Every structure is written in C-alpha cells, then in structure tokens.
Amino acid sequence: MLQVNDLHAYYGKSHVLHGVQFEVGEGEIVSLLGRNGSGRSTTARAIMGMVAAEGSVLWNGQQLLGKKPFEIARQGVGYVPESRDVFPQLTVHQNLLLGQKSSQRSGKPRWTFEDMYRMFAPLKERQHTPAGVLSGGEQQMLTLCRTLMGEPDLIIIDEPTEGLAPRFVEYVGTYLNQLKDSGCSVLLIEQKLSIAMGISDRVLVMGHGTIVFEGRPQALRANTAVSTEWLEV
Template sequence: MMLDVQDLHAYYGKSHVLQGVNLNIQEGEIVALLGRNGVGRSTTCKAIIGEVPPQGSVTFRGQQIAGKKAYDIARLGLGYVPENRDIFPGLTTRQNLILGLKPGQKDGHGRWSLETMFDMFENLGNRADTEASVLSGGEKQMLTICRTLMGDPDLIMIDEPTEGLAPQMVQKVAAVLKEIAKRGISTLLVEQKLDIAMDISDRVYVMGHGRVVFEGTPAELKGRNDIRKEWLEV
C-alpha cells in the first residue's frame, strides 16, 4: 500500500476540522477526495504532508510519517500541489521547474525532466525563459504540477487543479493526471468538478463534516443518489 491514513484528526486552534479520517491509496491509483467546500479535504492533504499538525496514523510505503517535517516527507517521495498555485513570480519558468528537483537530484535522472515537461506542455516550453509572473492562470497551474513532478514523487496530492480554469485547460489537466498514473505514480486528487473526478479516478472518497461518509468506485457513487444529494450537490 502506498498511503494509509487511519483515524486522522486535525485542528485549527480549537476548531476540530478532521474528525477521524480513514483512507488509503494503492500503487498507481488515482483516488479522488470529494465534498463541498469547508469539509476538510484540503486540510487532509495538509495534515498528510505535515503542514497542519496531524493526530492519528499516516503511513507512506509502510513508514510512519505523522509528525515529520513537510520537507522530510517530500524527500521520501510524497509530492504536494497546493490549491493556491505557489510559484516564484520573479523567476523564469525553467528556474521554477529546476527548483522542484530534490537535493542531489539531477535533471533527467527521474521519470520527469525539463524536456518531458516542455514536450507535454508546449506553452511552458515557449515561455521557458520568461518570468513566471506573466503566465496565464492555466499555465501557472501546469507549472506548479510540473515543478512537483520534477522531484520524481511516488505519490502526488493535487488540490483543486482545475479551479478557475477554462474548459480547454481543464481537459489538459485531466490528460496530465492520466499521464501521471501511466507512469506508475499514485495520485490523491481533491477536485470540485465531479465529472472530471469520476472520469479519471479508480476510487473516490466523499467527505462531510470532517470525516469520510462514502468510499467506493465512481460507478458505485453514481448509483448512490442519497450520497450525492446530501454531500455533493449544491
């Protein structure tokens, strides 16, 4: 098992945000974490990667990582693409990508390289030596995903990658997620667009009020009108 989360709790001050989350991801799986805004999906990712203090068990490839520093967890092979598309605006696209390499790692020694990224995303290649501040929203999203991939993670958590993107760019993001899975990388996808998540995911979890209220395949979720109506539909 790539990732196993058991009885995960997390707090913001006195606010009890995660209330016993259980989930797991197998090697090469795309797993979607669904739910309305504010139910704890992003906090789950932050607790796993160590940005929010976790209480409970988080094992990555059999190793307990709960309580470790975020940079130590990343070096173990767990990548994280936050929702806010953090880039270094004063650096070029190429420089941003190079910053994704782990200490001692050389470009081209993993499953991804600068050449691979520029082949996959022609726009990034065309703007390789342009400051990242002038990239479009979709290009910045691609850059954040690609920068994380440059570190050659075995599992990547991606938070709301299609938020605010044009339909054409949404389809590009979906294609990238499929390519990631083809290369044997597990994915935990936090996504608001149900159709995208259902199309590319092997399994889905639905969260409500800080805990998992459904686990199953996309086909099983399609057959659960009660779950969709209570926990997903607006």
C-alpha cells in the same frame, strides 16, 4: 502505500477532521470529493505536515505525522497546493529546476524538462518568462510540472482545475492521464466530478470532516442519496 487512520486535525481550537481513514495503493488514483468546507484540503495539509494533527499517516510503513513538510517531500510525497505558489521572480525553467531532485543530476530521471514541455506546450513557449506574469492556468501547469520534477511516488493535487479556462482544464486532464500511465499514485481533490469520476480507481466523499462514502466511481453514480446529501449544491 499511503494509509491514513483515525486522523484528526485542528486549526487552533477548531476541530476540523474527525477520524478520517482511507488508503491509496501503488499506482492508484483516488479522488477526494465533497463540498467546500468539508475538510478535503485540510486532509491534504495534514498529510503534508502543514497543520496540527493526531492519528496515523503511514507512507510505505513509515509514520509521517510529526515530520516537517520538506522531510515528507524527500520521502517521495509530492504536493500541488490550490494556491499554486510559484516563485514569481524566477523564470518558468528556473521554477522547474528548483523542483528537480538533486539525485536526478547524476542518474536518469523519471521526468525530464522535455517531458514537461511536451505535456504542456504553453510552458515551452514561455520557459524564459518570469512565473509571476503567467496566467492562472499557466501557473497551475507550472506548479504541477515542478512537483513532478521532484520524482514523487505519490502526488497530492488540490483543486487543479479551480478557476481555469476550459483549454487549461483539458491540459490538466492530460496530465492526470500521464500520471496514471506512469504508475504514480495520486490523491486528487477536485470539484469537477466529470474529471474525478473519469480518471479515478476509487472515490471518497467527505462531509463534516469525515469520510461518508468510499467505493468505485460507478458505485457513487448509482448512489443518488450520497450525491444529493454530500455533493450537490
């Protein structure tokens, strides 16, 4: 589904990604691991057309590089940024409504409001509350759910558990399992190895703007050299 080849990305004159290459298959969860500053978030932003990039990003055979973020989203690629980016003056329910694809209103959606509220009970309790007064964990849940309401076939999730209390981390784990069961493809950027290793079909390790390891979670567990050099703090 997603094929990234020889991807280079830049912030001004700063060359951040150096020939990144990987794939995410249909119904597959792939985790992108690495230390802060390794280029993981830049990879997500380059795929979504949010930073200057060169190379190739194919989605179902169609080139994404050069397209605007909203055009990429309309092709079925969802993005959950680390910054969450809720609409603070709108209620929880209104935020979810904004994420809903217009085509859903005339056909049967893959994901419904009821699904979101069942998955994340705190959102149901606060569905009429302005998103700006929610806790960080609740805002993260809302952003995850709003992205799903857009019916993506691939969802890129950047650091969903960053700064969350343990109970909200558990909700994120439930969310990821739901995605896996639904057949939605996922590119997960995550610091907590326990979550990434437990949910992923394959893992990628990034260092200095390039992929330094690719394989199954069990292969990474067995490769202490990669963990020591590229993951341990």
